[in-house]
Amino acid sequence: MIYLRLFWEFFKTGLFAVGGGMATIPFLSEMAERTGWFTQGMLADMIAVGESTPGPIGVNTATYVGFTVAGVPGGIVATLGLVLPSFLIILLVAAFLKAFRTNKYVERVFYGIRPASVGMIGAACVAVMRLCLVDTAAFAESRALADLFHWKGMALFALIWVLTNLVKGTKKLHPVIFIAASAAVGIVFRFAGA
Template identity: 40%
Template structure:
């Protein structure tokens, strides 16, 4: 039964998570509040793993979240749920390809959805930050990291590994 629910929840995310990248985070944050599947803190760890692994982040997040919820089969179910709506939609569009030039109206949709997605990711980031940044040193480290990420654009995995090393050295 858990698998049915897992499929349904990730199906909805697959249908409504427009914009790519970290856009699944606010949706998963919502799931963490709604079900006892994984905690908000575990969500932060999932982001770290998803960002450090090859493959699309959305898929990695779904696999990990599903795995946390109910093991290997859970990971499969969540990933299948996430891609199911887009596969169906893409196959339909591929059939009608010549008529589907109307990406103009989609641009109009995204004109308003993009600011909303940014607000949602910001909100999720603030809530997750409140769990992680618990003392002056963690807050200070975040600012240092942010500066480094902003000015020296390297692959996220570099910063995640660096975070791990610094965590061990400083015994955070």
């Protein structure tokens, strides 16, 4: 029963992803690996759409994955699965708000989880980089270092990094602007070779 499996997969994601929408990415990446429902490349595209449309990124990406796997009902089931654990947890936390904020065990647990969550998102970042910045297949064939990198991709990556971190005027621009500009660059310079 695909809907039950979808719901369960996203329930787990919602239960263990701490730190907002980006924290769901490692779970989705592992889901792709294990279930074969979608590829890492498709996941990167879905994240991009999730970032460039209104609404929380985590919810957008869940809806998209669910839709890809099992149509409109799939999108609904995946989203509800993602939301249910935090819904229940917040109801519980709200009842003990003061105790929760000052509880030393809660503080200790999150002291450990926070850096782990960043490590997992970092690993997901490495996975997307492997996908669009290096070409290990071509490198294995020719053994020429020049073939290891997607040079166009590297150049665009460096440019976006500089614009989002160093240049004062563009640092605060909304991500959707960079996504739209990258789409244009991809089309003009034929990033997919198509």
